[in-house]
Amino acid sequence: MKPENINDIQTSFTIQAKNFEDSNMNFSKQEYLDYIVHSIEPSSSDYVLEAAGTCVCGRSVAPLVQSVICLDATPAMLEIGQKEAEKVELIIWSLLMVLLKKFRFLMDILILY
Numbered sequence: 001m002k003p004e005n006i007n008d009i010q011t012s013f014t015i016q017a018k019n020f021e022d023s024n025m026n027f028s029k030q031e032y033l034d035y036i037v038h039s040i041e042p043s044s045s046d047y048v049l050e051a052a053g054t055c056v057c058g059r060s061v062a063p064l065v066q067s068v069i070c071l072d073a074t075p076a077m078l079e080i081g082q083k084e085a086e087k088v089e090l091i092i093w094s095l096l097m098v099l100l101k102k103f104r105f106l107m108d109i110l111i112l113y
Contacts, residue, residue, distance in 0.1 A: 006073060013053075013074035020054040020077065021084060033060040055081035062090050 003009070023029060036057050042048070042064040050058040052070035054077050062068045062085070072078050 010074045010076075013072075014076040017054065017074065017076040017080050020080060021056070033057065037061055037064070052081060053077050054084065056084075059085050059088070059090060 019025070033056065037060050040061065042061045044064065044066065046061075046065040048058060048061055048065050048068040050068060050070045052058060052072040055068070055070035055072075058068040058070045059081065070078060070081060072081075
């Protein structure tokens with residue numbers, strides 16, 4: 001079932017998306033990202049799934065793992081993530097719209113290889 005407020009969520013996060021990469025945001029600070037990467041101990045055989053936003057954590061581990069799948073309900077978030085990934089030459093395989101049965105509403109997926 002699609003959440004009743006999905007349009008409100010997407011509208012709100014579309015407005016916020018441009019600021020998610022700001023280095024003043026806690027989840028975008030390099031110190032935080034380094035801690036996350038160290039804590040999960042990624043392996044080159046790992047597949048990573050991230051509830052993404054702009055996929056800042058996924059982009060941090062992408063060079064160290066097999067692939068990263070980033071999920072978000074707001075296309076603008078993943079578009080920012082894709083642009084940032086391209087800046088550091090992470091290969092973007094696709095930006096897809098899929099229906100996830102478990103969540104039962106439309107989400108975007110960004111897959112980094």
